[in-house]
Amino acid sequence: MSTKVKKMLFILSKGTIENAYAAFVMANGARMEGIESEIFFTFFGLEAIQKKKLEHLHVATVGNPAMNIPTMLGGLPGVEALATKMMKKEMEKLDMPPIGEFLEILSDSGCKLWGCKLAIDMFHLTEDDLIDELDGILTIGDFYARADQDGTQLLFI
């Protein structure tokens, strides 16, 4: 079948927990189906691969109508932390791994993990700040080169 997806490339640009999980679940799901997958972490998506920050990602309670929390309340101290705690509890019930363990699973599954050079420079990060599983730091040109084959799909999150 010529239409079959062979490779999925994800660009994670956001640092909220729900976006990180969206990328991780789809990237892992691809590997489980025998599809190649890679994730390119850029801008706030870099929060998910910083050793000190990755277990502290939050769900956005402000400017997120689907949370059903009035915007004024969503901004109060502790609300974001509470909503995140509740969401993590529900995820644990479904046996969803925490971010750090999920990254290990992805790496072991053969999913490539890349950091965006421009964003890493902009946030003054070094390789020591980033997870050991990282496969390297790429420019966007390098990343496009990895998409240069039939059956590749790019997804921006």
Add this chain to the structure above:
Amino acid sequence: MKKVIANKEIDVNEEGYLEDVSQWTKEVGTELAKEQGIDMTDKHWEVIDYLQDKYKNDEALSIRGIKKSGVINIKEFYDLFPGGPLKKSTLIAGIPKPKSCI
């Protein structure tokens, strides 16, 4: 759907998964593995045993479970059953395809 596997008539669904686990034998497993291009080794059978145990105990299968299994790590799992490890290994084990997204 009926299918002859290892000289036995077996009930399988449209994806090739066994409808009835009790029809499974090691010979059937070997044959199903061959169709997937896999030559079974002791390590493969160890994984199949683990999966069948989990299924008998009604425990959900996931890649995270494999990581914690103590039987095999994720890298080896992908090496033994290339191109969709949980899908292929459950098919060979004669148990239903896992429904989980993780």
